[in-house]
Amino acid sequence: MEQENLCAHVRSISQYLHQQLNGLKKYPILGDVRGSHLMVGLEYVKNNSTMEDFSPEAKPGSRIVEKCFAKGLIIRPLADTINVLSPPLIWKKEQVDEFISILESKSVTEGHPDKMADNISDAVLDEALKQDKHSRVACETLLTTGLVVIAGEIRTNAVLDFQNIARDTIRDLGYDDHMKGFDYKTCAVVVTVGKQSPDIAQGVDEASNKDLGAGDQGMMFGYATDETPDLMPMPIYLAHKLTQGLTQARKSGQIPYLRPDGKSQVTLRYEDNKPVHIDCIVISTQHAEEITQSAIRHDVIEKIVKKHAAGKFN
Secondary structure, eight states: OOHHHHHHHHHHHHHHHHHHTTTOTTSEEEEEETTSSEEEEEEOOTTOOOSTTOOTTOOTTSOTTTTTGGGTEEEEESSSOOOOOOOEEEOOHHHHHHHEEEEEEEEEOTTSHHHHHHHHHHHHHHHHHHHOTTOEEEEEEEEETTEEEEEEEEEOSSOOOHHHHHHHHHHHTTOEEGGGTEETTTOEEEEEEEEOOHHHHHHHSOBTTBOOOOSOOOOOOOOOOTTSTTSSOHHHHHHHHHHHHHHHHHHHTSSTTEEEEEEEEEEEEEETTEEEEEEEEEEEEEEOTTOOHHHHHHHHIIIIIHHHTTTSOO
16 A cells, blocks of 8 residues: 555544544553554544644554654554555453553662662671581571661571671672761671571481471562563563663762662563563662752763663664
């Protein structure tokens, strides 16, 4: 079909959908035009936008909807061949949900309190295993402003200096000044670590004539995907890249006013189980008090978002 005829036909479909969906303003509705490979999506907008902005040079094989996104109109060709079309079939919202889904993931920097606590617990484990490879470590860390609490059960021959382990970890994460909300030099470190329960020890110690038991139980689930080089789903992959970018920009001095705490959230639109569009990126970061919001926004977009997320999708 010629470009001009295509645009005219798309316009007529839009008008048809507007008439049919007048009472369904809040739902995205898809119209599947039978006998063709054209899928039309419409999110009804209050000002009753039409397709008048479509120009004859729009190409069937491209995303001819660049201008329509702002108006709530989405046209997507599913193939290069477009035939004479019969009246569209209206899909209900539950059918739309099977075709389009939104996935969202969050990531935090190493200076976020949750990750900071993880790092301290990991450092305790590393030191225990360094001195005694047979160490049994169940270590939990709680943090609040100016206070670290290390608790748990440990069985080891290692000599663990919990105070120095915690302070060294906090320093390495970048908390070296009370102006950053935490200072490894002045924070309090409370240690309440006991010995591992003998009942658990009996179950998990290897014996030549007994099966090895388990000290705990849990439920895990997950999967690998070829969406990314890391075999992780695209939303969490991008969220991790952004928080890693925050940390790198802080440590390298590229954005010198950043502080250790930060997080990212990435929202991706999937169609046919494939990521096709970044709907939203949210980045929160700790920073020096005197820096303006506009300066932070500019630097984060230019030096982090564009580097790690730009060009992935639309």
